[in-house]
Amino acid sequence: MPTFPIPMPTDLTILLTVMDFVGVFVFGLSGGTLAVRKQLDLFGVMVLSLAAALAGGVVRDLLIGALPPASLQDDRYLLVALAAGLAAFLFHKPINRLGKPVMVLDAAGLGLFTVAGCSKALSYGLTPLPAALLGVMTACGGGAMRDLLVAEVPRVLREEIYAMAALLGAAVVIAGRQLDLPPVPVAVVGALAAFLLRVVSVQRNWSAPKAPWS
Known part of the structure; x- marks a missing residue:
């Protein structure tokens, strides 16, 4: 009896859309979660959720000329971000039991948004270096806005391995594109690489180099 195997998709359209939505939710x-920890009210929780989820993607789309930004064209982005804020407001206690929830969620969003941002930049014709920088900006922009709104120094500017983890994820995507590897596995590996480097760096207290004698 003949079999009809389901082929793996060869383009990134569906995967990147899924990564975008998952990234929006986890960011x-x-x-x-950070807003609840800072004892903000429901409105403050929603504002921080929207900022963390959407700011990086909006900046990316503005810079590459994808106008209006995806989050303003498709209501689902706003709805997913608001649903995430409501979930954090209602279920912050079980989320906090996971241990360092903001860091883990942030690391997951970092990996997903890095791959989505870098891949979208490449699809708009950018060369590898600007595409990598836009991938980092997509991944770090929302977190930076979130931290600034609660008067914290953004994580991307601290000693922790943060932007470097995003750069690793972007490098995997670019290397895969240059070597003409299957795009879907490359995207998954890139997101995992950024996530794992971020989490391991926090667990082992790794930090980016500082200026000598500073």
């Missing part, structure tokens, strides 16, 4: 949760 929205990280913003909402």
Whole structure:
């Protein structure tokens, strides 16, 4: 009897859309969870959730000329971000039991948004270096906005391995594109690489180099 195997998709359209939405949700949760920790009200939770979830993608789309930004064209982005904020508001206690929830959620969003941002920049014709920088900006922009709104120094500017983890994820995507490797596995590996480097660096207290004698 003949079999009909299901082929793996060869383009990134569906995967990147899924990564975008998952990234929006986990970054929205990280913003909402931080807002609850700072004892903000429901409105403040929603504002931080929206900022964390959408700011990086909006900046990316503005810079590459993808107008209006995806989050303003498709209501689902706003709805997913608001749902994440509401989930953080209602279920912050079980989320906090996970241990360092903001860091873990932030690391997950970092990996997903890095791959989505870098891949979208490449699809708009950018060369590898600007595409990598836009991937980092997509991943770090929302977290930076979230931290600034609660008067914290953004994580991307601290000693922790943060932007470097995003750069690793972007490098995997670019290397895969240059070597003409299957795009879907490359995207998954890039997101995992950024996530794992971020989490391991926090667990082992790794930090980016500082100026000598500073």
